[in-house]
Each structure stands twice: as structure tokens, then as C-alpha cells.
Amino acid sequence: MTTIGFIGLGIMGSPMSGHLVAAGHAVRGFDLNADSVAKLVAAGGTAAGGVADAVAGADVVITMLPDHPQVEDVVLGDGGVLELAAPGTLLVDMSTIRPETSVAVAEAAASKGIRVLDAPVSGGEAGARQASLSIMVGGEEADFAAARPLLDVVGKTVVHVGPHGAGQVVKAANQLMVGGIYALVAEAIVLLEASGVDAKAGLDVLAGGLAANRILDLKRETMIAREFAPGFRIDLHHKDMGIALAAARQADVALPVTGLIAQLIAAGRARGYGSLDHSALLKVIENLSGRA
Amino acid sequence: MTTIGFIGLGIMGSPMSGHLVAAGHAVRGFDLNADSVAKLVAAGGTAAGGVADAVAGADVVITMLPDHPQVEDVVLGDGGVLELAAPGTLLVDMSTIRPETSVAVAEAAASKGIRVLDAPVSGGEAGARQASLSIMVGGEEADFAAARPLLDVVGKTVVHVGPHGAGQVVKAANQLMVGGIYALVAEAIVLLEASGVDAKAGLDVLAGGLAANRILDLKRETMIAREFAPGFRIDLHHKDMGIALAAARQADVALPVTGLIAQLIAAGRARGYGSLDHSALLKVIENLSGRA
Amino acid sequence: MTTIGFIGLGIMGSPMSGHLVAAGHAVRGFDLNADSVAKLVAAGGTAAGGVADAVAGADVVITMLPDHPQVEDVVLGDGGVLELAAPGTLLVDMSTIRPETSVAVAEAAASKGIRVLDAPVSGGEAGARQASLSIMVGGEEADFAAARPLLDVVGKTVVHVGPHGAGQVVKAANQLMVGGIYALVAEAIVLLEASGVDAKAGLDVLAGGLAANRILDLKRETMIAREFAPGFRIDLHHKDMGIALAAARQADVALPVTGLIAQLIAAGRARGYGSLDHSALLKVIENLSGRA
Amino acid sequence: MTTIGFIGLGIMGSPMSGHLVAAGHAVRGFDLNADSVAKLVAAGGTAAGGVADAVAGADVVITMLPDHPQVEDVVLGDGGVLELAAPGTLLVDMSTIRPETSVAVAEAAASKGIRVLDAPVSGGEAGARQASLSIMVGGEEADFAAARPLLDVVGKTVVHVGPHGAGQVVKAANQLMVGGIYALVAEAIVLLEASGVDAKAGLDVLAGGLAANRILDLKRETMIAREFAPGFRIDLHHKDMGIALAAARQADVALPVTGLIAQLIAAGRARGYGSLDHSALLKVIENLSGRA
Structure with a gap:
């Protein structure tokens, strides 16, 4: 049995x-x-x-927060995890944030004797409920080994992909x-x-x-039917594309297709589809040609 | 037994x-x-x-030609298939060409009493050798039914997707x-x-x-190893992106991502990778960031 | 005085x-x-x-046609200019077409002893009425010298830019x-x-x-006011972007920004703005963000 | 005579x-x-x-800093301008930063009774030396009027474009x-x-x-000659494209062309051209086609 402080419910x-x-x-x-606590x-x-109460006496602290400002506040800020946790504590940040913030957290933690992993997940709400998440972990091998039993409780694919920040980079990719x-x-559906081609028959061949x-396997029927109940919301994907471009900037690489896709997803949000499933990108593409 | 004239070996x-x-x-x-004939x-x-000799007495004429100028020449030109074939002949054009040319061929053929299907394939040289091609067929239902036994000889997935030109549109998609x-x-590999992330481990998670x-399944290892023996050559994919954009123009739709991808593949050809596998698009993306 | 056959009024x-x-x-x-002839x-x-009547006895034949199929028909086709014009005639094709067609016309003409220039114009209807067109000329220096007096009658800027097809390439650029x-x-206006910034004040600074x-000088006020009376129609610019991409393909270069712009202009046409001025590209960009 | 604290020399x-x-x-x-102070x-x-010394007794504080983290540190941080400046002080931030930071600074300043303008400039080092900068100012009209005499000393075009952050938005545009x-x-030069067209002659027509x-007026000759001494460095333009995309995100709009351009400029930096003039974007475009 491990004593876990879990911040972000x-x-x-x-x-x-x-x-x-x-x-x-x-x-x-x-x-x-x-209500979430209850x-x-x-x-x-x-x-x-x-935070103080969650951290006190914890062997492991898990954070699952919306974005980097919250992580900076809860982990790095005054009265934050790094200030309050005992040396030796293992902090597993499962938030999806910029790799550079994960690296900054790891550096700040090291000076306090606190161990850190970045461990973002994919699989969405369904994956969380079914404990079938994919978890991409960055940090020290030994810390990964220590966290693994806990990660295996919530995930199905749990992989150590590299040093601090590497989990976030893989999530961004x-x-x-x-x-x-x-x-x-x-674009295929619109074309x-x-x-005048039967989209269903056409996509069947492509698949x-x-x-x-x-x-294509999971979504082609709902896309053709224009059913866009989430799933994973455009708003969240918009946030994640910002992270992907920040990661590219940090790594000093140019990603032209990603740069364009980010704007198309931004268009989805700007057009008011932010609460729809990310497959609603179809609405952006068909609107561009005046077809919706 | 069917008598087949086959043009383009x-x-x-x-x-x-x-x-x-x-x-x-x-x-x-x-x-x-x-040599091909031999x-x-x-x-x-x-x-x-x-052409005259191939067409004479044939029940079915199959054409498998490089691009639309050859089809226009062999099928529509003086001494071409439409001029020489007997009324009632079924012409199955398996070339990958612009949908509008397929439609034009069908219209010209109708005036001669010749039936036509556009039936482009995917699966490449390996698919042709193993008779496992995917075949996307446009044209009349009855003509598809008539051609099907022959198409099943060379393909594994054989689908009637719509009217004349529809096969080409699905191939373009x-x-x-x-x-x-x-x-x-x-872009994922370069990022x-x-x-500093292990690309193999990262792509394993993504997969x-x-x-x-x-x-990702078939090519991630060769891409990471920078092995680009074809397979399907960049030069051919460059031709096909031209068809995809022509199809979009014909259908009066805008495909922004396709427009950009077409230029990246054009860059592959311009950089001298035309004879490499299309997975060599990786070389374009990494060159863009000065990484190769 | 020169006897001129003028095809395309x-x-x-x-x-x-x-x-x-x-x-x-x-x-x-x-x-x-x-009516145009009258x-x-x-x-x-x-x-x-x-065509025969226009060409008979002409020193110079000028063609001003919509696109390459018309040029191929009128110039290269049966009963076309190259068949009927006397050796030594100077053909000045002022149509905006693909460079490769201009080159093909020049090659075909040479075999008949007919001299050719490609001489597309910019400046639009207003430039044609005011005889203030820019004219970009490809072909032989001596032929350019011979045509220059006539071109000066309709244009203000008349420049010899290179060999056959070069005029079309400059027009494409x-x-x-x-x-x-x-x-x-x-994009600047939408941003x-x-x-919440006054677009007029902002663009004044940019200008x-x-x-x-x-x-920016000529159109920023009408764009901010959403006045899109042509001017130069989106439909024509759509055609010209097709020529630009064909020229890039011919020259074996990749033009990523041009590839994307072509799709945005295609979107304008697809959305029904084809008869509006090309400044109506603003409607495409603002629609993308749901702002119109 | 005004007493000015100037931070960032x-x-x-x-x-x-x-x-x-x-x-x-x-x-x-x-x-x-x-050395800069000397x-x-x-x-x-x-x-x-x-900072304390610069701010003490100043009527106006001007900050000219590299990016938003420095502004956050110098202005908002412990021992920063907002902590130390007397109520009624006018802070003119001439740094080029994200609009949202300018807005955040203005809000924080208001609670201290400090007035703020965002006043980024364009015109580069030459414009600074020649006191011919364009200055785009966001903030209150009265504060703009108060700052104007000072801004006129260093700029030629000084325009009030809207509320807090508006100066940054115009700079981003x-x-x-x-x-x-x-x-x-x-792309025009490469095409x-x-x-095989004389680029100089072609661009002369375009101009x-x-x-x-x-x-085109100022740089076409140096670009054709491949002379890329700065001027304004690619590294700085890369930073500014990040600001433009952040501004778009803040304004909830999609800018597809900007998204692609940002990646092409990122490619310039990644390829090692960061210290060259931004006209060296030509090297990115020609490299893409293997022409350099």
C-alpha cells in the first residue's frame, strides 16, 4: 500500500x-x-x-491538472508541492503540458531532493474510466520503476520513453x-x-x-453521419496543438503540416465547435468549401 | 474464357x-x-x-497506362481504342488518371456503343505480383458485374464506388x-x-x-533507419497528388492540407528523391530543419 | 501600319x-x-x-483567349493559326496560360516558320481600357523588337523577360x-x-x-468596408493559381505558401464568391473563424 | 524636461x-x-x-526588453516597476511581447495607480538610430497624449491604435x-x-x-544576390511569429497562412540562419527544392 496525494480530481x-x-x-x-473530493x-x-494536506506524509504525489499555469502554481508556487513535500517524495505529473515546463519542474524538484516523472496520458475519459490509458513517461529509469505499479493500475500501455519532458514530447507527437x-x-470525405461518390464505400476501400x-476505423461512420458528440473535445485538442508547436519551438524544428493543422483546429474552436468531438474538424473543412 | 486486349505491360x-x-x-x-510483350x-x-491488333476481337480491353496523356492518345486518339473496338466491347481503364479524363472517355465511348469502367488500383508492384490489389471501380453497375470476374483475378478488394470517374476520385482520396x-x-519522428526522445519507443506508443x-505499422522501423528503397516511388506519388488536386478543382472544393502535402512531395522530387520510396518524405521534413 | 489579325475580343x-x-x-x-465583332x-x-479570315494576309496575329484549351484549339488545332498563317507571320499570344503550352506552341510554330511570343498582361479590364497594361514577354529578342510598337499601344510597362514561356512564368509569379x-x-484584418483594434488605424501604420x-494602398478601405465589386474576379485568380502550380511543377520546384493560397482561393470560388473581386479572399479567412 | 527611467539599453x-x-x-x-549604461x-x-534606482523620481518609465518573461520579471516581479514606481507614474513598455501580457501589465498597474501604454516599434536598429521608428500604441487616449512628445523624439509614425494590448496586436499584424x-x-524568385527566367527582369515587372x-523595392536585389547581412534577424522574426500566433489564439481566430509562415521562419532558424536577415527565408524556400 502506497500513500498517495492526488491533486486534480x-x-x-x-x-x-x-x-x-x-x-x-x-x-x-x-x-x-x-463535489469531486466528496x-x-x-x-x-x-x-x-x-495542497499541504494532500502532500503531508505522501510517498507519491500525483498531479492531474488542466495546463502549465496550474502546474506552475500548484507545484512550483508558494505553498506548492515542491515547497511542502518531504525530500524523497516521488511526484508524478500526469497533466498534459509543454515539455519545457516538465523539465523546469524536474530541475526545481532536484534541488529539493524530490523525484519527478512527467506521465501524460492518452485515451480520454473512456480510457480513464476503463483504466486502459496509454501513459508516456519521462524521467529517471529508477523512478519509472518505482511508479510503474501505480501507473499499471490506471493504464494499459505504460512506456518509459526518455528523460524528463520526453513523456510530454511523445504526447505532443x-x-x-x-x-x-x-x-x-x-478532406477525403469532402472530396x-x-x-458524387458514395463516401461510405470509398472510405471502406481506403480502410x-x-x-x-x-x-477511419472508429469514426468514419459517425463523421459521415455528422455525429460529433465527444469523445475528446476540440477545445482540448486546440490546447494540445499549442503544446505541440511549443515543443517544436523548444526542439528547434519546423513542422509545416502541424502548423497548418493547428490553425484548422483553432478554426473549429473559433467557429463554435469547441465542445464537439475533434472529428468535427470535418465541419471546418466542409465549411471552407461552403458545404455546410 | 474471355478474350482480353491488354494495353500497357x-x-x-x-x-x-x-x-x-x-x-x-x-x-x-x-x-x-x-521485352514486355515477349x-x-x-x-x-x-x-x-x-492497339488495332490488341483490340481486334476482344471482349474486354484493359488499359494500364502512366497518365492521362497516354490514355487520351491510346483511347481517344486517331487509331485508338474507341475508333477500333467493336460496339459492345467493355473497356476497363486501370490507369490512375484525373477523374475528368475518365468521365470524358466514358462520354466519348458511349457515342460509339462502347462500355467503360475506370478501375484504378492501389497496392503497388507487390500487390500486382501477389494479385492482392485494391481496385476502385467507377461506372455502370452492370458493367462492373461483367468485369468483376476478371478484376477478382488480380485484386483482393474490388469495390464499385460510383459513376464514371468515381474510381479515380477514391484513388485520389x-x-x-x-x-x-x-x-x-x-513530423513526429523529427520532433x-x-x-532527445527515443523515436522507436515513442512511435510504439503512438501505434x-x-x-x-x-x-506506422509497416514503415516506422525503416523510416527511423532511413531505409528508403521503393516500394512506391515519390515520383509516382507526385503525379498522384497532381491528380488529387485536379480532382478537387473539378469537384469545386478546397483541400488545404492536401495542397500543402502536394508541395512537400514536390520538394522530395525536386531534391532528387524521386526514385526513393514515398516514406522518404521524412528526408524533406528533416532537411527543412537542417537535420539531414 | 500593320495588318493585324486579332482573335478573342x-x-x-x-x-x-x-x-x-x-x-x-x-x-x-x-x-x-x-456583338464583340460588331x-x-x-x-x-x-x-x-x-480564324482563316483573321489570319489571311496578317503580318501579326494576336490571340487573347481564356485558357490553354482555347489556345490549343485556335492555334494548334485543325484549321488553326499555325495551319493557316503564312510563314514569317508573328503570333503574339497574350492569353494567360501555362508556360508549357507556350513552349509547345513555340515549338510547333517553329516547324512552320512562324514566329511566336507569349505576352500575358496584368492590369485587368481597367488597364486594358486605359492602355496601361503591364506586358511580360517571352520569346526571341528580334521578335520582341518587332512586336514592341504594337505592345506599346496597349501597355505602359512592356518587358522582355526571357525565352518562350518566360512571360507566362512572370505572370504566374x-x-x-x-x-x-x-x-x-x-489575416491581418481578421486579427x-x-x-478589438481599429483595423483602419492598424493598417495605416502597416502601410x-x-x-x-x-x-494595402488600393484596397484596405474597401476590404474593411466589405466592398467586393470586381476588379479582378476570384474565378480568374483561381484559374491563375492553377497555372502557377503547373509552372512550379514544370520547373520542378516546391512552393508551399503558393500551394496553400491556391486552396484558399479555391475556397472562395467554392463558397460562391467567384464573381467577386479577389479581395473577397477576406470572406474566406473570416468565415474560417466564424466571423462572417 | 521629463525625468525618464529607461530600462533596457x-x-x-x-x-x-x-x-x-x-x-x-x-x-x-x-x-x-x-557598457550599455556607460x-x-x-x-x-x-x-x-x-530597477529601483531607475524608477525613483521618474515621471515616465520606459522599458525596452527582449520578450515577455523579462517584462514579467522587471515590471511585475518582486522589486519590479509596479512595486517601486510612485502612483501616477506613466510606464511606456516599448518591448514587443504578447498582447495578453500587455493587458495583464495594464491590469496590475491600474491597481497601483500606475498608467501604462504598450508601444512596440518597427523599423529596426536603423530606425532606432535615425529616430524614424513606427510606434504602435495601445492604452488610454490621455496617456497617449502625455507620452506623445517623448515618442515623437524617437519615432516618425506614432499612432494610437486602441486599448491596452492594441499596440502589440498591430505589431503582430x-x-x-x-x-x-x-x-x-x-517563392517568386525560386520559380x-x-x-530559366531572368529574376531581376521578372521582379522589376512585378514591382x-x-x-x-x-x-520588393528594398530587398529584391540583395535577395537575388544572396546577400543576407542583417537588418532584422531571423531569430527575432521567429520570436515575433510566436507572438503573432499567441495573439491569434488570444483573439480566437485561425490564421492558416501565418501558421505556415511561422514554420518556414522556424526552419530558417533551425537550419542555422538565425543571425541572417529575415530575407534569408529565400534560403529555406530554395533548399526545399534542393536549389542551394
């Missing part, structure tokens, strides 16, 4: 912390939303009144590829439909050849 | 005509390259001295998607490597999630 | 042929539209009943730059307005610095 | 502060680089030992347009040269028509 953090309780760990959870308590966890494939499927991909 | 047409001979059909083949004869086919996914995989696709 | 050709008549030349004009006759020209600057002005350009 | 701040001294103002300058003293200014026009000129722009 939102859509993702709530089921994840619940799985850790169910696996027999002592989980002390904190969230600004009292839910954890109902599941067998303990309420923490704040994942998101640019997913966003790009959605755009390509959207097929505008040409059987070199163009085959999971998005 | 190149890398694709040669094994395809061989399979038709092996399946018991009478194949009279013509190609400007005498190869067909050795396999049990008959040599045709020209396939090629834009394949080109785009290569670009995305390339991972430049960030297990929503970003999963066949190109 | 449309929006551009009509005022141009009129200027040549006014300058004292014998102009025999042909157009499929009888207009030339009223201005002092002669009606030609067809002009159109890609004009299309691109419109897109940039559009300013969406940020005074390194970003200064003629489009 | 770099390439831009040094000549600007010198002009203010020459105009009769009492300038107390601070910079981490002692230069101001030699010109008749006063050395400030730190300027930089995206300048970057984009460079890319278009580069002309690869087509006389609708494509005319200041970059």
Missing part, C-alpha cells in the same frame, strides 16, 4: 484516483471542486483540504498525428461527397489499404 | 496480364517495349503488334491520405529525435493508440 | 483591339460573340468570319504574389478586428512601414 | 535613450550590461544601479505580413530562376504592378 483524475483506491492504496485527494471520499479515499489524420479524413488508420 | 500491367493468362483467359498484349508471350499470352500520413509520421495507422 | 481583347485601330493599324477581328467594326476595324498578399492582408504594398 | 534602447537625452530630458538608464552616461544620461511577403518574394511592395 476532474474528468480524468476522478476515475483514476478511484482505481487507485480500489487497488488498495491510501489516496488523499484535493480539488477546488468540493466523490473520492465516497469511493474510500480521504479528503485533503489543500500523438496529438499532432491524431489532429492531422482527422484533417485528412475530413468524395462533392464528386483496407495503406491509408488504413484507427480514426 | 509495365511494372503493374505485366504481372496483372500474367495472372489473367494463368486464370485461363486469352490475353493479347501490346506495349511499346518489346514476357507475356512466354507466360502463354499472345503478342499484339499495336487514398493517395492524399497516404501522402498526408507519411508527412505526419515524418521526437530533436527532443498503440488513436494515432495508429498502417504506415 | 472579350473584356480584355475588345479595348485592346480598339486601341490598335485608333493607332492606325488595320485590325481584322474574330470572336465567337458577334463593336470592333464600329470602332473602325474589320470583321473576320473565322505575379499572380501568386498578389494572391498571397491578399491572404496576408485578410485586428477580433482583437507606412516594411509591410507596405500596393494592395 | 540594448541595440534598440541605446540609441533611443540617447535621442531622449539629446532632446533635453533627464534619462536615468539601467541595463544588466555595464554609453548612456557618456551621452549625457545618468547611470541607474537597478505587421510581422506576420512582413514574414509572409518575404516568403512570397522567395523564376528554376524556369510595377499590383504585386508591388516595399520588400
